[in-house]
Amino acid sequence: MALTNNDVMNTVRRLGFDLVGFSKAEKLEKQTNDLTAWLKKNYHAGMKYMERNIDKRNDVSNILDGAKSVISLALNYYYPSQHSISDGKGKVSRYAWGKDYHFVLWDKLDLLEKELKQLDPNFECKSYVDTGPLMDKAWAVKSGIGWLGKHSNVISRTHGSWFFIATIITNCEFEYGAELDDFCGDCTACIDACPTEAIVEDYVVDSNKCISYLTIENKDEIPVEFKSKFDGWIFGCDVCQDVCPWNNKFALISNETEFRTDRNRELDLNSIAEMTNSQFKEEFRFSPINRAKLKGIKRNAEFLEK
Ligand code: SF4
Numbered sequence: 283m284a285l286t287n288n289d290v291m292n293t294v295r296r297l298g299f300d301l302v303g304f305s306k307a308e309k310l311e312k313q314t315n316d317l318t319a320w321l322k323k324n325y326h327a328g329m330k331y332m333e334r335n336i337d338k339r340n341d342v343s344n345i346l347d348g349a350k351s352v353i354s355l356a357l358n359y360y361y362p363s364q365h366s367i368s369d370g371k372g373k374v375s376r377y378a379w380g381k382d383y384h385f386v387l388w389d390k391l392d393l394l395e396k397e398l399k400q401l402d403p404n405f406e407c408k409s410y411v412d413t414g415p416l417m418d419k420a421w422a423v424k425s426g427i428g429w430l431g432k433h434s435n436v437i438s439r440t441h442g443s444w445f446f447i448a449t450i451i452t453n454c455e456f457e458y459g460a461e462l463d464d465f466c467g468d469c470t471a472c473i474d475a476c477p478t479e480a481i482v483e484d485y486v487v488d489s490n491k492c493i494s495y496l497t498i499e500n501k502d503e504i505p506v507e508f509k510s511k512f513d514g515w516i517f518g519c520d521v522c523q524d525v526c527p528w529n530n531k532f533a534l535i536s537n538e539t540e541f542r543t544d545r546n547r548e549l550d551l552n553s554i555a556e557m558t559n560s561q562f563k564e565e566f567r568f569s570p571i572n573r574a575k576l577k578g579i580k581r582n583a584e585f586l587e588k
């Protein structure tokens with residue numbers, strides 16, 4: 283039997299996802315034009331992989347032959363603990379306090395794919411968790427999960443923006459959601475609060491200035507112009523989401539046990555400076571912090587200390 287929206291919604295809820303939305307697998311012409319303009323301005327900084335596979339980002343049928351729909355899933359990671367600023371410590375973005383979300387989401391997606399295939403043997407799919415040539419935020423917005431905030435994260439009216447997104451391209455057809463209105467209104471809290479003025483215009487972040495990029499994906503030295511502007515961040519940055527009224531009103535505690543922790547909320551700068559590669563692997567093998575490698579984390583710690 284052909285899958286229905288209810289089949290998918292029941293299964294994803296049982297697996298612990300918080301939000302689900304369905305989109306028709308149409309070309310994303312406007313979003314691709316916006317992406318191309320953003321790339322032209324070099325706002326992707328060192329993330330050169332973003333220049334590749336534009337045809338796939340525009341049209342998911344270049345990823346999955348016969349694609350009919352895109353399913354967007356959200357998994358809330360909010361845990362109610364607050365950063366403390368103290369000498370000798372560096373702050374870690376909320377999403378990295380617990381287990382690496384890729385592991386958590388992939389386990390759920392594997393189960394989901396198997397269960398949907400059992401319900402409909404014709405179900406074919408290709409799934410992504412933020413890697414891959416796919417505009418996951420654009421699909422989440424198109425499906426009605428949330429709208430794109432001026433800080434360029436997706437915001438849900440029921441959950442705020444503290445969630446991970448997974449995306450499934452499939453050959454099955456569904457009833458599709460509608461885009462929400464933009465509920466940012468006149469608010470500019472994220473733009474005003476950004477420590478490095480990285481939100482250069484509404485909905486546009488220049489990665490060259492963004493602490494998240496500079497402390498994680500960036501492989502080079504951190505430019506001296508940002509000295510004393512880092513607000514104590516050693517891995518990522520939450521400022522634009524921390525100040526967002528939608529998070530202050532609607533953030534809900536994650537149901538996922540792997541995210542119900544503040545274990546890595548701050549890192550000790552001296553410990554990082556003295557850490558060996560094997561200690562780093564042991565400590566962060568299953569943490570998103572592993573993404574920056576020991577070299578990157580040491581660079582960030584030195585940048586905060588100097
Ligand atoms: S993550 Fe931090 S640096 Fe980047 S845009 Fe948001 S507030 Fe600015």
Ligand code: SF4
Pocket residue numbers: 431432433465466467469470471472473522525526527528
């Ligand atoms: S802080 Fe205000 S402007 Fe920024 S994303 Fe949230 S609601 Fe929108």
